[in-house]
Amino acid sequence: MATAEQFEHQPVMLDEVLEMLPTRADGFYVDATFGRGGHSRALLSALGPDARLVGIDQDPEAVAIGEQLERADARFRIVAARFDCLNTIVAQEGRPLSGLLMDLGVSSPQLDDAERGFSFLRDGPLDMRMNPQAGESAAQWLARASEKDIADVLYRFGEEKKSRRIARMICETREQQPLTRTVELAALIERALGRGEPGKHPATRSFQAIRIFINQELAALENLLAQGVSLLMPGGRLAVISFHSLEDRIVKQLIRDESGRAPRPRGVPFEMPAPRLQPLGKAHHAGEAEVRRNPRARSAVLRVAERLSE
Ligand SMILES: C[S@@+](CC[C@H](N)C(=O)[O-])C[C@H]1O[C@@H](n2cnc3c(N)ncnc32)[C@H](O)[C@@H]1O
DSSP states (O other): OOOGGGOSSOOTTHHHHHHHSOOOTTOEEEESOOTTSHHHHHHHHHSOTTOEEEEEESOHHHHHHHHHHHHHOTTEEEEESOGGGHHHHHHHHTSOEEEEEEEOSOOHHHHHOGGGOOOSSSOOBSOOOSSTTSSOOHHHHHHHSOHHHHHHHHHHHHOOTTHHHHHHHHHHHHHHSOOOBHHHHHHHHHHHHTTOSTTSOTTHHHHHHHHHHHTTHHHHHHHHHHHHHHHEEEEEEEEEEESSHHHHHHHHHHHHHHTTOSOOOTTOOSOOOOOOEEEOSSOEEOOHHHHHHOGGGGGOEEEEEEEOOO
């Protein structure tokens, strides 16, 4: 059996994923967030010769790594797309889905590369697209969005209490010159908020919010989860690692609703649908040793659920 120690770039909560996700050595699995393929490689090591694994990523750099793995292991295929294309992939493969993995958010290489524009600590173009070949960059959106829309995004996706003040300053600043660099935006937010919470850069929430909005992350997650629950075979499992409360809330609510644990709405005269999921434990967290090795694991929450028979 593969263990986390074998893998040089250590994916978050790998031991827990390897322990809980694979149920059949010859099954068909989807890694919806391939990234650098840490989880995928470990899964392939744990699975048998007749298994199948499809990785999905919308980032062309991740896809290039997936293509290398595709050449090295015939059981693997990479798909360059947004992950809510799961229906199509499962139809193409023509096999029942044994497991679905999601390790949400941006990857460390995306964060570390200043040119991708995700980091408020590194000077780079204000881009933030996971797929830089599609859609609008953060700079383009900030140049055209209304003050109200900017404030709404910061509040909704960053839970930023001073969203209006930041939005006003963005709009005042862009009258003088467009905001095009990450550090310009970070400095503006610092001016708007002052020091903020200890140990947390004041731009953390706003950068998270703009990134979630630009990549439409929460809508894609909701779509993928809905598809996953319908497509998993009985006994198949869903494993989701999230890094902030907005994502985790969506996952937790879906598992609660699909496992028949949601409170029955008052006065509902009809039968509630039969539960389709069984949660495997509650929220799982990274152990101390992993958090020491990889501080990013500190905020990771893993939820796993198993598909029940109809
Ligand atoms: C946290 S990283 C995954 C790291 C991976 N588990 C590993 O071991 O290397 C998340 C990856 O998912 C991709 N991603 C996030 N949302 C996506 C979406 N809606 N569609 C496709 N890819 C997505 C990102 O581009 C990123 O490469």
